[in-house]
Amino acid sequence: MTELAFQDQYADEYAHCYGCGRLNEDGMKLKSYWDGEETVCRFTADPKFSGGYPGFLYGGMIASLMDCHGAATAWAAKARTVQQEATRFVTASLKVDFRAPAPTNVELEVRGKINEIKGRKVVVDLTLSAAGKLCAEGSAVMVEIPINRQEG
Template sequence: YGCGRLNRDGLQIKSYWEGEESVTRFTPRPSHIAIPGYVYGGLIASLIDCHCTGTAAAAAYRAAGREMGTEPAFRFVTASLHVDYLKPTPLGVPLEVRGTVKEIKGRKIVVTASLSAQGEVCARGEVVAVEVPENMFPAGGS
């Protein structure tokens, strides 16, 4: 699993702006279990990672004054991922990830995020995302 709209086994999250925050929602499946009733921490890290790299790309479009999806595409990879697990995350309820752009510096964008279940923050994270050159991706790749 993981990121990328072309990854048919991926999480397939879609992130949107709500003011200055980016937001995505995802409902974990039974296969995302850690211990009975709770979400696996690796999925939580993956949600934060995918949402934050997507937020970095969206922020790059905003900073450049361009519409999302215009070419050449802005694509980002994770240089650093830090997650603090604050409390067990329940399985079977929608999760919400909210991101905030902390810093834009050249090809690097730092995004902080919180992951909540039923209004309770269960995890916080920070991603350092780095823009990659267009030629790193095959034609039509994501």
């Protein structure tokens, strides 16, 4: 049996994100999985996401990959530890430190590790690497959307 990606388990109402939403036809459709106590997401960026210097990603794409994987990691960790269906997580804070240029047309690996779970808040430490070389690292504070939120 193949493990389902975290994003493939989101309820339909939470599956429209550009980065990871399975229901967003124009999105990147990122997929995240457990790898021991860490999570992993792999993605090969098209050259159209160049940061102005051919062959390398722009910083916003790097942040987007880390952001979406961080949210997925928070969701999976909460579902695993609380043993209940989690809704979806949104970003309260994202910190990215760029360490080296991240290439296009090379498989990138984004890893997440849970730093803290407290109520609706999950803090995730993140790295983004290409061919084993660290390109970016940082952390995200993710907050779970309340299950019974009220509009207005």
